[in-house]
Amino acid sequence: MLPDLVAHADWGSAPRKRVVAVARRSAAGYEIVGLSAAGGADLVATLRRRYQPVQAVLGFDFPIGLPRAYARAAGVTSFREFLGQLGAPPWEEFGSVATRPDEISLRRPFYPARPGGTRRAHLTAGLGLTERELRRRCDGTDAETLFWTLGGKQAGKAALHGWQMLRCARAGGADIALWPFEGPLLGRPGCTVAETYPREFYQYFGVPRGRWSKRRQADRLTCVPALLAWADGLGVGWDDAVRDRVSAGCSAGPAGEDEFDAIAGVLGMIAVVTGVIAPGVPADDPDVTATEGWILGRRAD
Numbered sequence: 184m185l186p187d188l189v190a191h192a193d194w195g196s197a198p199r200k201r202v203v204a205v206a207r208r209s210a211a212g213y214e215i216v217g218l219s220a221a222g223g224a225d226l227v228a229t230l231r232r233r234y235q236p237v238q239a240v241l242g243f244d245f246p247i248g249l250p251r252a253y254a255r256a257a258g259v260t261s262f263r264e265f266l267g268q269l270g271a272p273p274w275e276e277f278g279s280v281a282t283r284p285d286e287i288s289l290r291r292p293f294y295p296a297r298p299g300g301t302r303r304a305h306l307t308a309g310l311g312l313t314e315r316e317l318r319r320r321c322d323g324t325d326a327e328t329l330f331w332t333l334g335g336k337q338a339g340k341a342a343l344h345g346w347q348m349l350r351c352a353r354a355g356g357a358d359i360a361l362w363p364f365e366g367p368l369l370g371r372p373g374c375t376v377a378e379t380y381p382r383e384f385y386q387y388f389g390v391p392r393g394r395w396s397k398r399r400q401a402d403r404l405t406c407v408p409a410l411l412a413w414a415d416g417l418g419v420g421w422d423d424a425v426r427d428r429v430s431a432g433c434s435a436g437p438a439g440e441d442e443f444d445a446i447a448g449v450l451g452m453i454a455v456v457t458g459v460i461a462p463g464v465p466a467d468d469p470d471v472t473a474t475e476g477w478i479l480g481r482r483a484d
Contacts, residue, residue, distance in 0.1 A: 184370065185456060187236035189213065191379055191448030192221045193441045194243050196340035202438060204445035206419065206453055207234060213453050214420035218428060218442055224348040227357055227374055238372050242379035242452050244444070245341040246329050247349075247361065248476025252316035253330075257289040262474045263364045266350050278343050280332055284309055292330045293339050306330060319475045320468065326380070349376065362479070363464045363472050369456060377452075377479045381444035384451030384480065387460075388413040397440045404432035410447070417453055455480050 185208055192203040203226065205217035222229060227241065248262050259265045268274050273290055280296040281287045287294050287309025294309065295301040307314055310330070317328040327336040353359050358373030360366060368375060388409040395402045407430055414421070421429075428434065433442035454460040465471055465483040 184238065186238040186240045186369065186375075188230065188234050188239040189242075189449060189452050189456060190217075190230055190239070191242040191381075191445055191452055192226060192244070193381065193445040193448065194221065194245050194341055194345055195441070196344050198223060199438070200441055202441040202445045203230075204425075204442075204449040205230065205234070206449050207236075212418040212420065213457075214422065215414075215425050215446070215449060216422045218425045218445060220438075224351060226348070227352050227359065227376075231357075231374065236374075238369075239374045240368060240377065240452060240456055241374055242377050242448055242479060243345055244379050244381060244448065245338050245345040246319070246322075246326075246476070247342075247345075247376070247378040248319060248364075249474050250312075250317050250319050250329060251470040251475050252312050253289070253292065253310065254470075254474040256310070256312065257292075259474055261364070262476060263361055265474075266346060266361070267353070269346060269350055278347065280340070280343075281309070293332050293343065294330060295333060298333055301333065303331065320465075320471060321475065321478045321481055323481075325382075361476075363462075363477050368462055368479075378476055379448050379452065380478045380481070381448040381451070383478060384447050384454070387451070387454070388447075397443050400432040400435050400439055403439065403443050407432060410450070414450055417450065417457065417459065419450065419453060451480055 187208050190203055190205045194201050201221035203221040206213045206215045249259060269277055276291040279291060281291055281294040282296040284305035292310055294306050317330060327338055330339055331337055332339040360375045362368050362375050362377040390406050397403055429446055433439040455462055460480045462479060463481045463483055464477040471477055
C-alpha cells in the first residue's frame with residue numbers, strides 16, 4: 184500500500200535552514216500541498232496532527248547511521264538501540280562537539296566545535312580510524328565524513344540535532360520506524376523515516392555543469408522546466424501556490440536553496456515509493472541494515 188503522506192525535510196542545524204515539502208495521496212495520485220518552514224523538534228507530530236495519515240514516509244537529509252568501522256570500534260551493533268541510548272552512560276558526551284584534539288574519543292567523536300588550528304588528522308588520530316573508515320558505504324566520495332563539523336558540506340551538527348529529535352519522538356511514544364534498520368520502506372502503519380540526499384535526485388531532471396549554484400535563484404530557474412516535467416512524468420500534481428513558487432525558482436531569499444532541495448527530495452521520494460526508482464539498499468550487506476543505514480534511492484554500486 185502506498186503511503187498517504189510523503190514529506191521531505193531539508194534539515195540544517197540552524198532552524199532557519201529547515202524546510203519541508205509535503206505531498207498527499209488521493210485517488211488521482213500524489214499532490215504537493217505544502218512547502219514551508221519545518222519548525223523544531225515537533226515536526227513529526229505536527230505533520231501527523233495536520234494531515235492525519237495512516238501511513239507516512241518522511242525523509243531527512245542528515246545521516247542516519249554510523250560508519251561500520253567506527254561502530255565496531257565503539258562496540259555498537261545496532262543503530263536503533265544506539266539511538267535510544269544517547270544522552271545516557273556511556274554516551275552522555277556523544278553530542279558534545281570536541282573543542283580540542285585531546286577531547287576526541289570514540290564516545291565523543293564529533294570535531295571541531297569551532298575553526299582555528301584544527302586539522303582532519305586530529306580526528307583520525309583521536310578515533311584511531313582512517314578517513315576512509317569514517318565514511319559509510321552509501322557516502323561514496325561526495326559526502327563529508329559524519330564526524331567532521333566544519334565547512335559547507337558538513338552534516339555532523341545537523342545529524343546530532345536530527346538524532347535528538349528522533350530519539351525524543353520515539354521516547355515520547357511516536358510510532359516511528361527507521362529505514363532500513365526496522366524493516367521495509369512500505370507496508371506498515373505509522374511513520375517511516377528515511378535518510379535522503381536531494382542531490383541524489385538531481386540526475387533525474389538535470390542541473391547544468393560548471394558554475395551553476397542552487398544558491399542563486401536565476402540558476403535554479405534554469406532547472407525549473409525539467410523539474411516540472413519530471414513531476415508531470417511521475418503523475419504529481421501541485422497546490423497552485425506551491426507550483427507558483429517553484430516556477431519562480433523558489434524564494435529569492437536565503438531559504439530558496441532549501442525550498443529547491445525540499446522539492447527535489449519529495450519528488451525523488453515519490454519516485455521511490457511508486458517504484459520508479461529502486462530504494463537501492465543492498466540486500467547482501469548486514470552492516471547496512473544494522474549500523475550504517477542507506478541513502479534512499481542511491482544505487483548500491
